[in-house]
Amino acid sequence: MQNRHYQVIIVGSGVTGSALIYLLAKFSSIESIAILDKYDAIAKVNSDAKYNSQTLHSGDIETNYSLEKAQEVYQASDMVRQYSLRQENAKEIIFPSSKMVLGVGEAEVEAIEKRHKLFAKSFNYMQLLDDKDIAEIEPNVAKNRQQPIKAIGTKSDYCAVDFGNLARSFIANSKTAKKRVEVLLKHKVLATKRTGNTYQLRVKTPTGVQNFHADFVVFSTGAYSLTYAKNLGYGKNYGLLCVAGSFYFGKKTLNGKVYTIQNDKLPFAAVHGDPDICLEGRTRFGPTALILPQLERYRHDTYADYFKVLGLDSHALKALWKLVKEPDIRSYIMRNFAYEIPYIGRKLFVKEVQKIIPSIRSNELKAAKGFGGLRPQIIDKDKEQLMLGEAHIRTQEGLIFNITPSPGASTCLHQGLADADRICEYLQADFDKSGAQKSLQS
Numbered sequence: 551m552q553n554r555h556y557q558v559i560i561v562g563s564g565v566t567g568s569a570l571i572y573l574l575a576k577f578s579s580i581e582s583i584a585i586l587d588k589y590d591a592i593a594k595v596n597s598d599a600k601y602n603s604q605t606l607h608s609g610d611i612e613t614n615y616s617l618e619k620a621q622e623v624y625q626a627s628d629m630v631r632q633y634s635l636r637q638e639n640a641k642e643i644i645f646p647s648s649k650m651v652l653g654v655g656e657a658e659v660e661a662i663e664k665r666h667k668l669f670a671k672s673f674n675y676m677q678l679l680d681d682k683d684i685a686e687i688e689p690n691v692a693k694n695r696q697q698p699i700k701a702i703g704t705k706s707d708y709c710a711v712d713f714g715n716l717a718r719s720f721i722a723n724s725k726t727a728k729k730r731v732e733v734l735l736k737h738k739v740l741a742t743k744r745t746g747n748t749y750q751l752r753v754k755t756p757t758g759v760q761n762f763h764a765d766f767v768v769f770s771t772g773a774y775s776l777t778y779a780k781n782l783g784y785g786k787n788y789g790l791l792c793v794a795g796s797f798y799f800g801k802k803t804l805n806g807k808v809y810t811i812q813n814d815k816l817p818f819a820a821v822h823g824d825p826d827i828c829l830e831g832r833t834r835f836g837p838t839a840l841i842l843p844q845l846e847r848y849r850h851d852t853y854a855d856y857f858k859v860l861g862l863d864s865h866a867l868k869a870l871w872k873l874v875k876e877p878d879i880r881s882y883i884m885r886n887f888a889y890e891i892p893y894i895g896r897k898l899f900v901k902e903v904q905k906i907i908p909s910i911r912s913n914e915l916k917a918a919k920g921f922g923g924l925r926p927q928i929i930d931k932d933k934e935q936l937m938l939g940e941a942h943i944r945t946q947e948g949l950i951f952n953i954t955p956s957p958g959a960s961t962c963l964h965q966g967l968a969d970a971d972r973i974c975e976y977l978q979a980d981f982d983k984s985g986a987q988k989s990l991q992s
């Protein structure tokens with residue numbers, strides 16, 4: 551009979567769970583770790599390159615980050631850059647390209663100039679670009695412009711990542727550790743309960759339902775992590791708004807990433823354009839922001855699960871009201887519904903894309919079917935507001951729940967270090983945190 555007891559079980563083999571198994575396998579004294587995923591391959595949900603924007607967020611082109619937040623995100627995401635560049639198959643994980651954040655019209659040009667002044671010292675590789683500099687890097691962005699433009703950007707940076715390949719690399723490396731590291735695909739966790747000092751997980755496996763046991767359980771299951779948290783008595787003060795992001799494809803029109811200025815009232819990325827790193831010759835535009843009552847994109851069986859975790863009460867409603875009472879947010883939500891309508895969506899969406907490439911026509915765009923995942927945005931019911939970024943519930947009782955909208959993939963190693971710290975402290979195991987950090991520095 552197989553031993554189904556592990557010191558640590560990680561549920562979810564996306565980039566969050568796989569970064570953690572890598573850190574625990576390589577830098578801790580924990581001897582037995584399993585990572586379970588319900589699908590037949592690693593990283594099939596939001597970490598798959600089809601589902602996200604493939605951007606290593608460094609805080610330099612995301613205008614809704616303050617300088618302080620941008621500095622934090624830079625440090626966190628640079629670990630992914632350094633890790634990736636050290637791999638033999640680095641060319642399959644991380645890609646260099648130009649990147650810029652573009653201001654269009656006088657008000658945005660002024661905002662770009664101000665931001666550059668503020669960020670110049672900390673992000674000295676980012677230059678203030680005028681229309682001629684922009685034309686040199688991205689001719690189609692500067693061509694046929696009626697309004698003034700300026701950008702903050704750089705000609706080359708390792709800023710595009712295939713997060714699916716990154717997850718596969720973490721898992722391959724964790725398997726080389728001389729300890730019990732098991733990767734169990736087609737293993738769906740159905741329920742979890744505490745039994746004495748350990749946890750019992752009921753798991754649907756290819757050979758039937760079995761019980762697994764662990765001293766510590768980490769849920770890195772995207773939106774589902776909040777469901778598991780609530781079932782185990784945590785995260786009661788959180789509600790969930792799931793925001794899908796669709797993309798449109800165009801032919802090769804951009805050389806690198808072109809971001810636009812974000813509406814700082816919104817936790818979603820503004821539309822950007824960039825070459826798809828997995829599909830030669832295609833430029834991707836997006837993501838849109840479509841509110842959907844689902845926990846995983848394109849999986850209809852996750853609708854019912856959404857309503858179980860939604861947590862709609864007067865506090866959540868107040869948080870949502872704060873959002874929709876803003877006229878520009880209301881119109882943004884409506885517009886994003888319209889972008890999904892066949893034919894009409896393309897005609898409307900092209901206006902967003904024309905901010906990046908003025909000469910593009912709607913018939914040059916095609917909905918990217920099957921692309922774009924779902925961002926699980928947390929509603930903080932105590933504060934009655936929508937939270938920006940990820941949520942991590944690190945309990946004192948041998949459980950962690952990671953809920954990971956953007957920039958979750960970029961910060962996976964940083965969060966993995968915090969998870970590993972908590973796990974090793976709880977299990978009284980050793981964790982060579984400084985060794986891990988050193989290995990992730992430039």
Ligand SMILES: Cc1cc2nc3c(=O)[nH]c(=O)nc-3n(C[C@H](O)[C@H](O)[C@H](O)COP(=O)(O)OP(=O)(O)OC[C@H]3O[C@@H](n4cnc5c(N)ncnc54)[C@H](O)[C@@H]3O)c2cc1C
Nearest residue numbers: 562564565566588596597603605739795923924958959960
């Ligand atoms: C449109 C869009 C654009 C984005 N762009 C970026 C970007 O450019 N840069 C960036 O850093 N981030 C981006 N993000 C966010 C990023 O994709 C996520 O933060 C990241 O992929 C989350 O990884 P994860 O491992 O936490 O979750 P996931 O990759 O979703 O993995 C969760 C795993 O849990 C498994 N699972 C779920 N339930 C169970 C169960 N019961 N039993 C077993 N396994 C289970 C799933 O099968 C899945 O493999 C974007 C997201 C979206 C939607």
